Amino acid sequence: MVSFFDSRYESTFNEIATTNTLNQVNGRLMSHSQPQTTYTPTNDLSNTILSQHIIPPKTRMFLIRRTFLLIVTFDAIFMVLLWIIYNQIRNITIDEAFKKEVINYSIKSSLFDVVGLSGMRFIILMIPYAILRWSHWIFVAFTTLSSTGFILAKTCVFTIDETNKSATNYIILIASFILAWVEIWFFDYRVIPHERRLREALNHGERRQLIHSYGSGSISPNSLLLNHHHHHHTAITPNEQHQSFYSPLYSVDGSDTEDTRHEPLRAVHSDSNVSRSLLATSTSYLDDDKIDDYQNQANDTINEIWKIYKDENSWCNELKSRDGLDTVVSKTFPKWGKVFRLTGTVAAPRSLIVEMLFEQQDDIPKWNQSVIDCQILQVINSDLYISYQLTGEQAQGFITKRDFVNLTARRCIDGATILAAQACLHPRMPPKDTCVRAENGPTAYIIEKIDETTCKFTWLLNVNLKGWIPQYIINSALAGVQLGLVEALRKYISKTVDVTSSYSSSPGDHTI
Structure with missing residues (x-):
């Protein structure tokens, strides 16, 4: 009996301890919703998108619906304006036109019924879509079909005065x-x-707790961050004292193995040897003309990048990290459109940064979570190859998966190492139906040595994401992606150096 009560007491004690621990974890997570001292690009980007788009339909109107209602309003006003101009051309005053076309209305001679048709569309569409906030297509279908039928019938019987054509x-x-x-x-x-x-x-189930927080007047940016970093969030009922549990996110489609981003960091160094040996062996089945075309394209890309990099006039601020060390600015060029430029510093030798971004391109998904897949398709020479990159969803899913095929080149100019990329075509990787094929304009990482352990890091980004996406969403997403990459690069370099130093200082680690 004593053993039985002891086991019951121990079980109850463990349950109480578990509950207290979960409550403490929840309290810490909620406390993170206060202003942070360190920059997290996902927080700023998520809050930007939420404040502009993800809003409850009962409180504010979606931006896309407001645009539709503006089109409906423009329809009515524009038709009234045309009718007034029509009567001015005929030298008829508004009073005379009203008596002739409204009081003495005839479908064969009057055009005021077309204006009335626009007014009918305005009223019918404003009531369900602006006042009642309905979303069914039946109302706009009714106005369009009825307007089309009336206009076709009127066109058949309408007669134009011979003297006022x-x-x-x-x-x-x-x-x-x-x-x-x-x-x-x-x-x-x-x-x-x-x-x-x-x-x-x-x-969606993984954001229910976020909606609850929004309704109570506060949103926790870190709840967005937790969802972004491979967790599903499931909210329990209030009776369970706001306990929250997290489960791993599903694997990438087609993946039969664990995510390589969770592999030990030592595996990265073994892959780097493969990349270097691959770049040392150029492709033999390309003809000379094709190789010359690729080299000429690479040279043109480098020249354009260098011009953009040396241009210091009229750049506009887009985003800045919390500590102010990293800044993103943008400028519109007539030939290329908008170019984003990130500037910051990275505490690492230049050779290590170049190796990670150029020679170890296959390993980028291990430390950059916005990239799902990255591979070298074809090697031209040790400083020029064609690469493929698949990126995940950005801006909380508003920007879906994009893939890129780039001609990637390495050059050194005035002590700066340029890792340039621009869109190209390759038969091994045609466009897919599962994602949108985006295109890079002149894009490059530019690494300049400050001292033996620190480099200036610049990222010029010019990209056409394709699809119908509002420009301000693109601006916020791209600026956030740039800041996120340089932060992830710093963290990965820091962990790699720590693991490498501990690995080399512990002889016992060399044995398996």
């Missing part, structure tokens, strides 16, 4: 027809998919 008669009919179809196209292909995606992000 003008292009305005036709413009009013054609404009009303086009605007009606623009509204249904925008609502069906833009509003519905975009809002469905936002609601799924809000209502």
Whole structure:
């Protein structure tokens, strides 16, 4: 009996201890929602996206819906303006036109019914989509089909006065027809998919605790960070004292082994030998003309990058790390569009940084969590190869997976090592249906030696992500990705140096 009560007492004690531990962990996680002293790019990026897009549909209107309602409002105002211009061309005052086309209305001679048709669309669409916040397509389908039928019927019976022929008669009919179809196209292909995606992000099981926090007036940035760093978050009922449990995120599709990012750091050094030997052996089956084309493209890319790098005028601030050490600025160039430039310092020898970013390109997914896959497709020579890179979702899923095929080159100019990349085509990696093929313009890492253990690190990024994405989301995402990469690079170098030093100082570690 004593043994039985002791075991019961021990079990109860363990349950109480476990509950207290979970409560303490939860309390610490909630405390992280206060301002941080160190920079975490995911926090700023997630808060930016949430504040602009992921908002409960009952409190504020989605941005894409406001755009649709602006189109509907423009439809009504534009048709009234056209009708006034039409009567001015005919030298008829508004009073006379109102008596002739409204009071003495005839479908054969009046164009005011087309204006009334736009007003009908405005009223019918504003009530369900602006006031009631409904999302069904039936209302915009009704207005478009009814407008189309009426305009087709009117076109068959409408007669134009021989003495007042003008292009305005036709413009009013054609404009009303086009605007009606623009509204249904925008609502069906833009509003519905975009809002469905936002609601799924809000209502998905792994974000329920985040929604609860939002409703209470506070959002914990670290809850976003935990979700981003390979955890599912499941909220338990309030009766369980807000305990939270985390389970591992699913593996990448097609992966039959563990994530290589969790491998021991010593495995990285074994891979680097493979990369160096691969770069030392150029591809033999490329003809000379093709090799010359690749080399000329690489030279042109290097020249463009050097011009952009030396340009110091009119760069605009985009984002800065909390400690102020890393800054992202941008500038629009007529030939390439927007170019982002990150500037910071990395405490590592230049040779180590170049080795990690150029010779060990296959190992980038091990330390950069925004990259899913990275591989060298074809080697031209030791300083030039074609690479493939697959990136994961960014900006809380608003930017889906993107893959890149780049011509990657290494050059040294005025003491600076340039690792340049630009989009190219390769038969081994055609575009896939599972992700969007994005294209890099002149893009490069530029590493300059400050002293034996510190380098200036610059990243010029010019990319066309393709797809329909608002520009401010792209700006926030790309700036956050840049700051995230340099921070991940620092952490990985720090861990690699620590492990390497401990490995070399412990002879017992060499034996298996």
